[in-house]
Every structure is written in C-alpha cells, then in structure tokens.
Amino acid sequence: xxxxxxxxxxxxxxxxxxxxxxxxxxxxxxxxxxxxxxxxxxxxxxxxxxxxxxxxxxxxxxxxxxxxxxxxxxxxxxxxxxxxxxxxxxxxxxxxxxxxxxxxxxxxxxxxxxx
Amino acid sequence: xxxxxxxxxxxxxxxxxxxxxxxxxxxxxxxxxxxxxxxxxxxxxxxxxxxxxxxxxxxxxxxxxxxxxxxxxxxxxxxxxxxxxxxxxxxxxxxxxxxxxxxxxxxxxxxxxxx
Numbered sequence: 185x186x187x188x189x190x191x192x193x194x195x196x197x198x199x200x201x202x203x204x205x206x207x208x209x210x211x212x213x214x215x216x217x218x219x220x221x222x223x224x225x226x227x228x229x230x231x232x233x234x235x236x237x238x239x240x241x242x243x244x245x246x247x248x249x250x251x252x253x254x255x256x257x258x259x260x261x262x263x264x265x266x267x268x269x270x271x272x273x274x275x276x277x278x279x280x281x282x283x284x285x286x287x288x289x290x291x292x293x294x295x296x297x298x299x
Numbered sequence: 300x301x302x303x304x305x306x307x308x309x310x311x312x313x314x315x316x317x318x319x320x321x322x323x324x325x326x327x328x329x330x331x332x333x334x335x336x337x338x339x340x341x342x343x344x345x346x347x348x349x350x351x352x353x354x355x356x357x358x359x360x361x362x363x364x365x366x367x368x369x370x371x372x373x374x375x376x377x378x379x380x381x382x383x384x385x386x387x388x389x390x391x392x393x394x395x396x397x398x399x400x401x402x403x404x405x406x407x408x409x410x411x412x413x414x
Binding site: 248 | 330340343344400402403408
C-alpha cells in the first residue's frame, strides 16, 4: 500500500534563508509521481512541484526544488530564499501510476517564516 | 474562470440534515476526485469518478456518503444524516484524462459545519 510520511509537524525559518521539508514514501510500484502542494491560511491547495519516478534530474520550479533520493524513498522540498508569504502548510503527495489517478497525501508540515 | 468550481463555499447543517456539495471540474476535464480535510489534518482521499462512473471509492465511508458525476452537470458529494464528525473541508479536484500523470487541480473547498 502507498504511504506518505511527513515527520515535521512544524518548522521555522528566518526570512531569506533556505529550508528543507522532509517527505518519505512507500510504494512497491516502479512508476509513480511525487508532488508538493502549499495550503495557505486561506485554505486553497496550490500545486508547487512534481517529480516522476523515472526522472533522473531533480525537479525545480523557481525557488522550489525537490531533492529526490529514490533509493531512500525520499522527496524533500527545498525552498530557497524564504519569504514571509511562504508561511503555510505544505503537503507531500504521491500517485502510483498503476493504481489510477488519485493522490495520497502526507500529514503536512506547517512552515512559519520569521522576519 | 476556467478553474475547478465548488459550491457552496460554506455550509451549515444541523445534525440529521443532508449536505450536498457540488463540483464543476476544470474545462476539458472528465475526472473528479473528492477529498476530506479534518481540522489540523491532511487531505484524505474519498472517491474518484469519471462521467457516470465511480472508479475508486475506497476512501468513502460505507454509510451516509455517496457521490455521483452525471453525464450533464456537476459532481455531487452527498452526506445524509450529518453528524458533528462530518464537519470538515471537502475538496474537489479534477484531471483531464485516463492515464494522466500530472498534478490534480483543486477547487477552493467547501467547508461544512454541523451544529
């Protein structure tokens, strides 16, 4: 069965510094996708970044990068140059491509950026 | 607005009443997913539907909950005889086609409060 684990309930980071949010996953499939979403206090779910299991390069989107370590089954999100607006809940999610389109989400990490 | 549309955004029901939540997927999308988010928790998958077809309902409670996605009109998540534990945010997401491996596109959620 698929499982996503985020072990950091809350994280603090100083403005302009980088922060890493941890995510580990468990699956027996070879073809899968990993996703990060941001949920600000307003509640909407904002897609940030995607990594496919066969992608050899780590995904990057602006200040976001995904540190993909396949052997360790980890998919950590790195946010560089943190901004106050980055304060939010962050969710890691996974899709097993052989098991349909649904995403399975982790418990989330609440990030607070300090001025 | 071509995004995923959910309504109502906020719904208040008394115990024992029925709640109906509606979701119109993004234009061109034929797959809909419903998730529930309890306070301070992550998103829990409920059901995955295509037009006129339930693909995966492994996350749906066995009683009181049902979902449909008719040929015409929005997807409906129906909760009968609501209880206080049903108070949550219900998110709908959509994707374009079978075999799609990209991100899900989320609506802004419907927040149900049961008094």
